[in-house]
Amino acid sequence: MVKGANVGLSALSESGESGGSVDAVTVILGWSSPSGDGDADVSVLLLTDEGKVRDNADFFFYNNPTAADGSVQLLGQSPTEVGTEDRIQLDLTAVPDGIERLVIAASRHQRAPFGQLDNLRLELADLGGERLLGFSITDAESESGFVFGEIYRRNQEWKFRAIGQGYDTGLAGLATDFGIEIEDDAAEEAPAHDLSADAEAEAHTGAEAASTQADPTAKPPVTDPGAAPGTDAAPASDSAPAEAGTPGAADATGAAATAAAAAAAPKRLRTARKKVTLPKAAKPSLAENDAWHTARLFPATALNRDREREVRATSVLLSVMAQVPEFGRRLTAAFGAPAGRMETFTEVSLPHGDTPKRPDGVIRVERAGRLWTALVESKTNGNPLKAEQVQDYMDIAARRGYEAVITLSNDVALDGSPLVPVKIDGRRKHKVLLGHLSWAEVAYQAKMLIRHEGVGNPAHAWLLQELLHYLQHDNSGCHGFQNMGPAWVPVRKGIDDETLAAGDERATQVVESWERLIRQVCLQLGGELGVKVLPVQRTGRGEDARARRTALADRLCADGRLDAEIRIEDAPGTIAIAADLRVGKLRTSTEIPAPEQGYPLSWVKRLVRQLAEAPADLHIETLTDGTSAGPRGTLEKLRPEPGDLLPKDSARITGFRLSLAKSMGSTRGNAESGFIRSVDAAVERFRTGVLVHLDQRTARRA
Numbered sequence: 001m002v003k004g005a006n007v008g009l010s011a012l013s014e015s016g017e018s019g020g021s022v023d024a025v026t027v028i029l030g031w032s033s034p035s036g037d038g039d040a041d042v043s044v045l046l047l048t049d050e051g052k053v054r055d056n057a058d059f060f061f062y063n064n065p066t067a068a069d070g071s072v073q074l075l076g077q078s079p080t081e082v083g084t085e086d087r088i089q090l091d092l093t094a095v096p097d098g099i100e101r102l103v104i105a106a107s108r109h110q111r112a113p114f115g116q117l118d119n120l121r122l123e124l125a126d127l128g129g130e131r132l133l134g135f136s137i138t139d140a141e142s143e144s145g146f147v148f149g150e151i152y153r154r155n156q157e158w159k160f161r162a163i164g165q166g167y168d169t170g171l172a173g174l175a176t177d178f179g180i181e182i183e184d185d186a187a188e189e190a191p192a193h194d195l196s197a198d199a200e201a202e203a204h205t206g207a208e209a210a211s212t213q214a215d216p217t218a219k220p221p222v223t224d225p226g227a228a229p230g231t232d233a234a235p236a237s238d239s240a241p242a243e244a245g246t247p248g249a250a251d252a253t254g255a256a257a258t259a260a261a262a263a264a265a266p267k268r269l270r271t272a273r274k275k276v277t278l279p280k281a282a283k284p285s286l287a288e289n290d291a292w293h294t295a296r297l298f299p300a301t302a303l304n305r306d307r308e309r310e311v312r313a314t315s316v317l318l319s320v321m322a323q324v325p326e327f328g329r330r331l332t333a334a335f336g337a338p339a340g341r342m343e344t345f346t347e348v349s350l351p352h353g354d355t356p357k358r359p360d361g362v363i364r365v366e367r368a369g370r371l372w373t374a375l376v377e378s379k380t381n382g383n384p385l386k387a388e389q390v391q392d393y394m395d396i397a398a399r400r401g402y403e404a405v406i407t408l409s410n411d412v413a414l415d416g417s418p419l420v421p422v423k424i425d426g427r428r429k430h431k432v433l434l435g436h437l438s439w440a441e442v443a444y445q446a447k448m449l450i451r452h453e454g455v456g457n458p459a460h461a462w463l464l465q466e467l468l469h470y471l472q473h474d475n476s477g478c479h480g481f482q483n484m485g486p487a488w489v490p491v492r493k494g495i496d497d498e499t500l501a502a503g504d505e506r507a508t509q510v511v512e513s514w515e516r517l518i519r520q521v522c523l524q525l526g527g528e529l530g531v532k533v534l535p536v537q538r539t540g541r542g543e544d545a546r547a548r549r550t551a552l553a554d555r556l557c558a559d560g561r562l563d564a565e566i567r568i569e570d571a572p573g574t575i576a577i578a579a580d581l582r583v584g585k586l587r588t589s590t591e592i593p594a595p596e597q598g599y600p601l602s603w604v605k606r607l608v609r610q611l612a613e614a615p616a617d618l619h620i621e622t623l624t625d626g627t628s629a630g631p632r633g634t635l636e637k638l639r640p641e642p643g644d645l646l647p648k649d650s651a652r653i654t655g656f657r658l659s660l661a662k663s664m665g666s667t668r669g670n671a672e673s674g675f676i677r678s679v680d681a682a683v684e685r686f687r688t689g690v691l692v693h694l695d696q697r698t699a700r701r702a
Contacts, residue, residue, distance in 0.1 A: 001135045006161040009092075009151070012124070012132040022158070024091045024338060025132070026075075027104055028123040029148060031114075032083025032537065038117045039569075040106045042086045043171070044072050045178050047101040052179030054098070056269045059180050061171075063271070066329075070339025070367065071095045072102075073329070079519070079535050081415050081545040083119060090151065091338050092158050093368055101152040103178065107145040107171035114140035114166065122148040124160060127336030127372075127403060128431035135162040144170035171271055182269040297466040300473035309380040309477035311346070313470075314360045314408070317442060318344035318376070320467045321363070324460045330445045332363060335374060335404045335435040340367030350375075350396050357392050363406070373397075374404035380439070380477030382410050387420040390434070394422050397432040404433040412438045412481050412516040416545025440480030440520045443471050444527040452530030481520045482670035484513045489668060495560040495581045507553035511562070515549075517676060518564040518577070521683055525568065536565035536574055556581075568687070572694040575686060577679065579664060586678060588686035589659035591623065592694065600653050604645040607656060608638055615689050619659045626651030660686050 001007070009022040029042050046058040053059060060067065065074035071094040075087040090102060104122065108114060120137040135149060143166030150161050167173035175182050285294075298316045303309050321328035322344045329339055345362040361376035375393045379385055385407050393405045411419055413436040422434060449455050450464045471478045487506035494500030500507065518535050526533040556562060560582035565574045573590040580587070595603055604622075611618065614635055622630030622645045630653070631645050638644055647653065662685070665671075665678040 001133055001162045003135075003162055003164045006159050007133065008154075009124075009132075009158045009160060012126075022126055022132070023093050024089065024127055024336070025151075026125045026127070026129075026336070027088040027090060028085050028125060028131075029088075029104070029106055030080065030083060030085045030119065030121050030123070031117040032119045033117055035116075038112075039084070039567075040086070040108050040114070040117070041171075042074060042088060042104070042106045043175075044074070044088060044090075045103040045105065045175075045180075046072070046095070046099045047103060047178060048098055049100045051101070056180060058099075059175065059178075059269065061271065066339075067094075069094045069096065073333050073339065075333055077532060077534060079537055081537065081548060083537050084534065087334065089333050089336075091367070092151070094339070101150050103147055103150045105145065105147045105174050107167075107174065111144035111168075111170040113142045113144055114146055115142060120146070122162075126431075127433070129336070129433045129435075130431060133160065135164070137164045139164075140166065142168055144168060145172075145174045147174060175269070175271075180269055182271050296469060297463075298470040300470055300475040303475040303477075306381050306383060306477070309475070310360065310378055310383075313380050313439075313476060313478050314376065314378045315346050316467060316470055317408075318346060318361045318363065320463050324449075324455060324463055326449055326455050326460070327445065327464060328363075330449070331437065331442065332365065332374070332406075335406060335433055337363070337365045337372050337374070337404075338367040338370075340365045340372075350400070352392055352396050357396060359393055359396075360408075372404075373400075373402040374406050375402060376406050376408060378408040380410065382477075382483055384411070385409055385420045387422065390420045391422050394424070394432055394434060398425070398430055401430055402432065404435060407434070407436045408439065408442075409436075410439055410478070410480055410482060411436075412440065412519050414512060414515055414519075414545075417512055417549075438480055438520070438523075439471060439478035440523045442478070443468060443480070444523040446471075447527030448530065451527075479670065480523075481513075481516050482676060484517070484668040484675055485509055486668075488513065488675070491556075492581055492666070495557075500557045502554040502557045504553070504557060507556050508549055511549050511552045511556060514562045514564065514579075517679060518566065521680060522566055524680070525566070525683070525687070529568065531569040533566060533568050536567050566683070568691070571687075571691055573691070575683060575691065577683065579675075579679070584664055584666065585661050586664040586682045587659055587661045588682050589657055590686075590691065591655055591657045593655045594623075594653045600646055601643055603653070604642040608635070608642040610693050611635055611658075611690070612693075613689075614693055615660065615685075617660065618690060619661070620645060621657040621659070622647060622653055623655040623657055624651040625654050658690055660690065 009025065012022065029040075031038065031040060033039075041062050043059065043061040045053055045060075047053060057064070060072045060074060062074070065076075066072065070091050072091075073089040075089055077084055077086045079085075086106070088104065095102070114120060114137075117140070120140055121134060122137075123134045124132045126132060137146065137148070140146065145167035147163045147165045147167075149163050152159055152161065167177075169176075172182055285292075287294075298312075300312070303312060321331060322342050325342070328342045328344075329337070332342075333339075342363065342365045345364075346360065347358060348362045349356045349358050351357075359375040360378045363374045363376060365372040375397055377385065377389055377393055390405065390407060397403075397405050407419065409419070413419055419436055424431075446464045446468045450461050450468070455461050455464065470476055487509040491500060491504075491506050491510045494504070494506075515535075522533040522535055560580060562579040562581070564577045566577070567574045573592050576587075576589045576591075578587045578589075579585075594600075607620075611620075616634065616636035618635040619632065620635060620638060621632040624630040624647050626647065626649060628649070628651075630647055630651070633644055645656075660682070662678070662682055664682075665674045665676070667674045670676050
């Protein structure tokens with residue numbers, strides 16, 4: 001589509017030929033970044049025919065991601081082969097009366113310009129995953145907020161209009177246009193500090209203030225429980241009003257007038273990201289000794305056969321999904337499920353030719369009298385999915401009018417590399433979505449809800465905690481990606497004896513396993529920290545996924561290295577991971593830019609002080625714009641002499657590279673000596689030993 005064009009949604013669907021309409025759609029906003037660390041946040045505004053929101057609750061963004069009626073669900077980000085996609089599910093049948101437009105927008109943190117991002121685009125897809133339309137924004141420059149498009153009612157029909165309107169004032173500017181007054185948190189944020197000696201006292205003062213603000217013992221402000229998400233309410237007064245004529249009466253009268261004016265004024269929406277904390281330490285156990293084990297709702301100790309693990313894990317998961325609405329919706333929304341009453345079933349027999357088929361589970365969601373149905377096929381303990389089983393379920397779902405088939409296993413799905421090959425009969429009018437969940441993703445969603453975002457009531461939180469304990473038990477078989485595959489050993493041997501040649505398909509298989517491992521590392525970190533953790537995608541525009549992996553495989557054959565980067569939201573830099581299969585070493589590193597002000601000696605002194613608690617074997621290298629490499633050394637040797645990091649030829653310092661190296665495991669599995677465990681340990685050591693000690697403001701350019 002071109003800017004300003006519009007189209008009826010009914011015309012985009014096959015049912016449009018008979019006068020039907022698309023009742024629910026998935027909106028996909030995408031972008032890519034040449035540097036790999038560009039990001040944006042999506043939002044949706046519900047507008048009346050006057051072009052304004054009814055109140056702040058009609059604004060959906062990262063602090064208010066889901067509508068209670070299910071009309072809007074922000075599904076979050078996921079990496080793609082060419083960048084990042086953020087998905088929004090809209091149930092148009094649930095949009096309240098009086099709402100005429102749904103505006104789809106995005107903004108950048110701290111008003112960074114969209115011109116730094118490439119391939120800005122919006123796509124609409126139906127619940128079967130089929131892309132219905134696309135709209136690209138090619139003229140982004142200094143704008144930090146964009147309205148991509150809108151879905152609006154016209155003559156009882158929903159239509160889409162491509163807009164592409166930018167705002168230099170970011171989220172504040174576009175929200176104000178639609179009747180929302182927000183606290184402009186981007187403008188209030190402290191400017192980036194440098195490492196100069198002149199700024200150290202101010203930085204120390206700011207750190208103390210931040211520490212006081214984050215004090216977990218401080219009492220929270222009194223808020224109105226009925227306030228819209230993200231709004232601030234005035235604290236209630238606990239003192240009686242002063243009588244007229246008494247000392248303080250004038251003050252009381254003035255305070256009352258001020259309070260009345262504040263109540264009459266519209267509440268200003270705060271867009272500062274909500275801060276979450278890990279739960280308090282567990283209460284001391286009442287057990288007499290450590291030999292006593294807590295009773296569990298879902299015991300896993302007696303499981304010793306694959307079939308038992310598979311049946312138990314499927315039943316446990318589906319039952320919790322049905323009882324905890326937030327969790328069930330989180331896992332199914334990406335597959336097109338509406339927000340509604342969910343029921344789940346196991347051991348269902350469905351006719352298929354001469355022999356009935358028994359999928360591991362069935363999920364049904366009812367909303368407004370309509371049913372959404374998905375068949376579930378699960379595997380545990382690293383067992384692979386079987387293509388013939390999945391094909392049978394796809395055929396059954398198409399014949400019976402079901403919407404989806406969901407596969408569940410320890411494996412991680414990749415774009416452009418399906419876990420199981422299935423044939424889709426293009427002659428069938430009814431389309432079935434084939435989706436995949438990793439057990440690691442299931443655990444991630446449970447952690448996010450019970451450790452960071454919260455659920456509806458304590459019973460739901462307890463159920464999720466029991467589910468998480470079960471998934472993490474050694475006997476459950478639900479441990480996520482845990483095998484580098486059969487190509488791992490021959491590829492390593494080929495690298496050792498220099499017989500691995502470019503074009504070897506086994507090298508491509510290892511690259512795919514490496515990508516799955518990195519995505520699982522991101523899930524694990526995200527669940528622990530409660531923030532977005534994504535692989536950095538550095539791919540050319542239009543580059544095919546298969547071609548990209550083939551190129552990476554050829555590089556593996558040439559230099560024996562596997563490389564990846566991950567980005568942790570609000571961290572001072574990305575973590576680069578390099579596995580050198582020739583020497584058996586894993587290196588984790590990050591690069592931080594040099595400050596724009598101050599003196600180089602002050603920079604290196606402050607950097608070394610920041611890393612006082614970092615491992616002594618941390619390697620620091622000065623990056624310069626000169627032709628020769630900058631000085632380098634271990635933290636242990638640099639602590640007494642930070643000036644050794646200054647270039648002898650007075651070359652301009654552009655930044656610093658911090659890295660840790662360790663031996664890596666060689667086996668393909670998930671044993672203590674395995675490669676997968678060593679990657680997990682290396683990333684965690686670097687994050688906790690190095691990254692957390694860096695000042696976010698000094699380690700990132702403004």
